[in-house]
Amino acid sequence: MGVLTRNIDLFVHHFANTLKLFAVSGIASLLLGIFLAMLRVSPVPVFRGAGTLYVTVVRNTPLTLVFVFFVFAYPYLEIIKFEFFTAAVVALSLYTSAFVCEVVRSGINTVPVGQAEASRALGLTFTQMLGSIVLPQALRSVVPPMVSTFIALLKNTTVAAGFSVREAGAIRDALSELGEDTLTGMLWVAAIFVLLVMPLTYLQRVLEKRWSVAR
């Protein structure tokens, strides 16, 4: 307990950054992932190809390499200058969106083709059909894998520690500089992660229950 109480400010500060990384990357990956899934089911072959290429490349690249690119290599291109934090958000979002895309796409595949045909027959455009009919049903059917993807994102934020972002993964080094017991510190970090995942698990249960009625 001592390690935690003595360094409570440090823990709060680092975990606040973890949550910030998670929230911003989470929203960005969800939006980008859904957009990628739309590309992958588009009737336009070029869009489908672009979506597939993105997912194949990004999903098969280790997260650390995605970070390396955005934190070290990308600045040499001198397009836009990133803060470390921003670079971490970009890396996490680009990486996670590929997984979100595949989850959404598997959801789209569970929606019976008749739903899309009925939409088209009523005069809905492709985007209206996806937005109002297909995606809402697809997302309802993929709550558990989607939540797993976000739990993975939450834990993946710790990779940012290696790239100068002071989040939960950097607590160990910070404690060791202060001459604290890092092993106990790490156990606390693990415990707090368990606590943070709980609301996600709860959300999953609520959504599954709510949406099972509507189908």
Next chain:
Amino acid sequence: MTAASTPPMIRMAGVDKFFGPLHVLRNVQLEVPKGQVVVVLGPSGSGKSTLCRTINRLEPIDSGVIEVDGQPLPAEGKELARLRADVGMVFQSFNLFAHKTIIENVMLAPVKVRKTPASEARKTAMELLERVGIANQAEKFPAQLSGGQQQRAAIARALAMKPKVMLFDEPTSALDPEMVQEVLDVMTGLAKDGMTMLVVTHEMGFARKAADRVIFMSDGEVVEDSTPEEFFSAPKSNRAKDFLGKILTH
């Protein structure tokens, strides 16, 4: 187009359609004037569904012309969506939107496609549900309704767009026998009100009672095109005689 002659509601001329090597529509010629009720008969695999689905371009055709109310079918895109909004379609498997209530199903397209204000769309939707006899089911989800009720909801959903013409592809084939009549009654009512209809069905009672015209298809061809009386009492082709022999053995 002169002022005197209004275009037919549906016009198909020289329509051919292939699925790979399979020739499913062969040089189809068909004109359906406004207000006519056409029943399409034919053995399984003769191309009835395909014919129905080409009219709102759910299936594109390989050659020929299809016009709805004098307008040739545009290519996929906004303009085709606009045309589809005017062509109601009822499917064998209902295809109600599973995540929306019955009333939301009926309101959705008027609000999204026609940009009707929600309050007005809701009022019209309730009237339509009243008309098909399921107003008391408005707030339920499709899965909570019987097949007959779902199909009546699907008809109300199509009618909500105030279509110029309605296409039905075996609307009662997926129903338990005791629910067939309630759906046919709604369709008969529509026919009486002057709706232009193209109905693929095996319900001979409906064909005799409500149809102005019967089309018999076989192997992708329109083999007979006559009034119900003519078709049922004196079919010309052997294929039609064969078909009727199999179907009318009571």
